Amino acid sequence: MRLRVFQTQRDAGVYTAAQVERIILEEERPVLGLATGSTPIPLYEALVHLYQSGLDMAHVTTINLDEYIGIPAMHPQSYRFFMQHNLFRHVNVPLSQIHIPDGMALDLPAECARYDEVIRKHPIHLQVLGIGVNGHIGFNEPDDLLVSKTHVVHLRQETVESNARFFASLDDVPKRAITMGVQAILQAQHIVLMAFGEEKADIVARAILGEVRTDVPASILQLHRDVTVILDEGSASKIDAASRTATVV
Ligand code: PGA
Numbered sequence: 001m002r003l004r005v006f007q008t009q010r011d012a013g014v015y016t017a018a019q020v021e022r023i024i025l026e027e028e029r030p031v032l033g034l035a036t037g038s039t040p041i042p043l044y045e046a047l048v049h050l051y052q053s054g055l056d057m058a059h060v061t062t063i064n065l066d067e068y069i070g071i072p073a074m075h076p077q078s079y080r081f082f083m084q085h086n087l088f089r090h091v092n093v094p095l096s097q098i099h100i101p102d103g104m105a106l107d108l109p110a111e112c113a114r115y116d117e118v119i120r121k122h123p124i125h126l127q128v129l130g131i132g133v134n135g136h137i138g139f140n141e142p143d144d145l146l147v148s149k150t151h152v153v154h155l156r157q158e159t160v161e162s163n164a165r166f167f168a169s170l171d172d173v174p175k176r177a178i179t180m181g182v183q184a185i186l187q188a189q190h191i192v193l194m195a196f197g198e199e200k201a202d203i204v205a206r207a208i209l210g211e212v213r214t215d216v217p218a219s220i221l222q223l224h225r226d227v228t229v230i231l232d233e234g235s236a237s238k239i240d241a242a243s244r245t246a247t248v249v
Helices: 009-026 041-052 079-086 108-121 157-166 182-187 198-209 217-223 241-245
Strands: 002-006 031-034 061-064 066-068 126-129 151-154 176-179 190-195 227-232
Touching (some): 002 241, 009 041, 009 126, 009 227, 041 079, 066 079
Antiparallel strands (some): 066 176
């Protein structure tokens, strides 16, 4: 794992966008695995700036990690809406090349299988990840086991509470989601894990310096050969100086 600690989230976003641009320029048919939440917003802002400065994204395919079950695409808190609002309406990725699980699908197992087929056909070059306060990646929640394929997940109470800040009340927060499994994440060629703020400091330290454990799902990233962890001073505050300067954590 490589570790980069930035003074500001904006700097971190610009750095990550440069990694994304490199993939977009190097690959003939670049495939980006994308995340939602507050963490990747500085990345998407920087990517929009790159697009406005001449970066063509017409040949890019995107595959999002997850989607809530039971709220329609037009709902302001759906991840489809988030992606449209923060990235897709500003850039030129064609709609047909944008993939997000359908949280309104009537047949959820079929939707999960369809999504795995999308991932199989479009191997991910670079996967962007946030990390939940409980260590989840995508919506792969802490558990006795981690599920490899795309699946329906019942969100943990701490995740529902963390997401409640975006909804009118706790009752309005969806309790289930479709998420990409850990296999697709680990099969990405490159992974960038982003985390900002002191509330992520403990879990970041456990994920990258602790043991690999299914109750800290992000720790599984230690098994991947090309992960860059992108932090700010707050999220890096529980990582000692020696680990910070090591090339490989
Ligand atoms: P956040 O969510 O970026 O809104 O903190 C991260 C996550 O839950 O993966």
